[in-house]
Amino acid sequence: MSRSKITALVSCLFAVALVLTACSGGDDAVPPAPLATIAVPVANGTAINPTTPIVVDAHGGTLTSVAVTNAEGKEVKAKAGDKGKTWSTAEDLGYGGTYTVKATAVNKDKVPTVKTFTVTTIAPASTAYANVIPAPDVVSGVGIGVGQPMVFQFTAPVSNKSEVLKHLKITTTPAQPGAWYWIDDQNIHYRGPDYWKPGTKIHIEADIYGVDLGDGVYGAEDTAMDYTVHDSWIAKADGATELLTVFHNGQQVRQMPMSLGEPNNPSHNGPHVISEKAAQTIMDSCTYGVCQGDPGYYRETVYNDLRISNDGEFVHSAPWSVGQQGAANVSHGCVNLSPADSQWMFDNFGLGDVVEITNSGGPPLPVWDTYGDWELSWAQWQAGAAK
Structure with a gap:
């Protein structure tokens, strides 16, 4: 075999080897993806x-x-x-x-x-609710008065007050300024520098579920309510003139003779807010320590009752004192009116409406006495959130 033929044969075998190597695939297979x-x-x-x-x-x-x-x-x-x-x-x-x-x-x-x-999830030692006052069903369809503070009443004492405040919200339409004030460890109120504007829509929230109220107590659930402020009804009871003057949306609509608390039982001075109304109530002096057999004891059914404090002060019918109404203060602290005048008040006034008492000879209504909120200046009130 000639040298040229041998060279050609070797070249052919080398080419075949290259083809076979290329077809074998080697170790280049793609590995499986790692698990998620x-x-x-x-x-x-x-x-x-x-x-x-x-x-x-x-x-x-x-x-x-x-x-x-x-x-x-x-x-x-x-x-x-x-x-x-x-x-x-x-x-x-x-x-x-x-x-x-x-x-x-x-x-x-x-x-x-x-x-x-x-x-x-955590298991608290106990839980507490934030009840809103007044209850919405009480004012449904009639709204609240311009003096009604927004109130959350907790069912257990709150010691972690600064944290709880972060979860309380108020929205007013139209917008009006306001601030919270801790009345005590279980009650927090909200009001502005002035009474609400008539027609104001108020949305109130306590987003306290999961919130540490302190001392092992956590919020039981969130609470949210809506209120509407009705017309402005403000009655001004002046102990100097013995007259009760009524203003509806700023305009005087009625004036009537009245009698405030006698010198030994003077009515509290300052703005009062109606917190309850009842067609009749049994008033018993024993509820504040003057019981049967004591001088000044009384127990009587009284009509057309508008509660203005928890200290036993009402605007109500007092037929027994009609002769002194407009002339002398003879009540045990209430605003006494004739049956006809008390009926008019009862028909027109409701929860959140205001009775401002002046010249009664009594001390200011305490801030903690139901709604003594308006006794404080705006600066004093604003400081109450830090208590």
Whole structure:
């Protein structure tokens, strides 16, 4: 065989070898994608506040299903997050609960990862409600007067007052300034520098669920109510003239003789707010320590009653004192009117309307006596939130 033929044969065999090597594939196959991982940050064994959302995160993949159920198997409402990467509960949890989280995520090869987590919530020593006063059903259809403070009355003492204040909200339409004042450890009131404008819409909220009220007590639930302020009704009781003058939306509409508290039982001076009305009430002096057999004891059914303090002060019918009305102060602290005049007051005045007493010879109405709120200056009132 000639040298040229040998060279040609070798070249051909080398080419075949290259083709076979190229067809074999070697070790260049693509490896499988890593599995997706799932994380629930709050599932670490530490009990969480029930307002804290349960968040589920997927890494290296996409969440395809998530379910959170309580101990009874009820599923918690949820909302999807960023393109299947996150998921979160969309409602508050319960106190002292155990929740099961079941989640599935797939990697880019659609291979699933399935995980189960447990989340627990705190169990308070006790809970308390924030009751709104006046109760909406009491003023439904009639509204409230211009002097009515907004009131939350807690069913347990609040020691964590600064934190609770962050969760109380008032919206007024039209907008008017206002501030909170702690009357005591269980009652907080809200008013402005002046009476409300007639027609004002008031929305009040206490978003206290999950809030630490102090001393192991947490908020039991949120509360929200709406009120409408009706026409302005203000009665001015002047002990110097023994006259009760009534103003409707700033215009005088009636004036009537009256009698305030006698010198030994003077009526409190200052603005009073009607907190209750009843067609008749049994008034018993024993409720404030003057009982049967004591000088000055009385127990009598009284009509057309508008309560203006918890210290036993009312605007009411007093037929027994008609002869002194307009001439002398002879009551036990109430505003005495004739039956006809008291009926007119009862028909026109309601919760939140104002009775301003002057020249009675008595001390100012205490701020804690139902609605002594207006006895304080605006500067004094604003300082009350820090108590």
